[in-house]
Amino acid sequence: MTEEKVLRIQATDVDTNGVWHWDGKEIPLLGRDIPIPENVRLEMDPERQEVLMLVNADGWLDMCPKCGTAPAPGVILVTEFTKMYPAHCCNSMIWMTDERDNNDIYEA
Numbered sequence: 001m002t003e004e005k006v007l008r009i010q011a012t013d014v015d016t017n018g019v020w021h022w023d024g025k026e027i028p029l030l031g032r033d034i035p036i037p038e039n040v041r042l043e044m045d046p047e048r049q050e051v052l053m054l055v056n057a058d059g060w061l062d063m064c065p066k067c068g069t070a071p072a073p074g075v076i077l078v079t080e081f082t083k084m085y086p087a088h089c090c091n092s093m094i095w096m097t098d099e100r101d102n103n104d105i106y107e108a
């Protein structure tokens with residue numbers, strides 16, 4: 001069994017280009033698999049999901065869901081099933097998972 005290091009990504013460490021600044025390194029998150037916290041994942045979703053695109057937060061959100069800053073600053077990282085919003089306004093990592101019913105799940 002391999003033990004995986006759990007890296008805590010701070011919201012303010014992810015810049016508006018979706019680049020994660022960590023330990024002196026710059027790690028672009030676009031195209032990378034990121035670990036999705038268990039409490040925001042639906043049961044059937046994979047633990048790691050690839051960041052498919054970046055969108056401007058103000059195109060998706062009227063305001064920061066946490067502190068109400070409007071327009072919502074920064075970017076949202078979109079994976080197949082989850083959206084990760086590093087909110088710089090309140091240094092919060094906000095996760096959004098769409099509600100789905102099983103009828104929407106297709107097996108390949």
Ligand SMILES: [Zn+2]
Pocket residue numbers: 064065066067068069087088089090091092
């Ligand atoms: Zn905020």
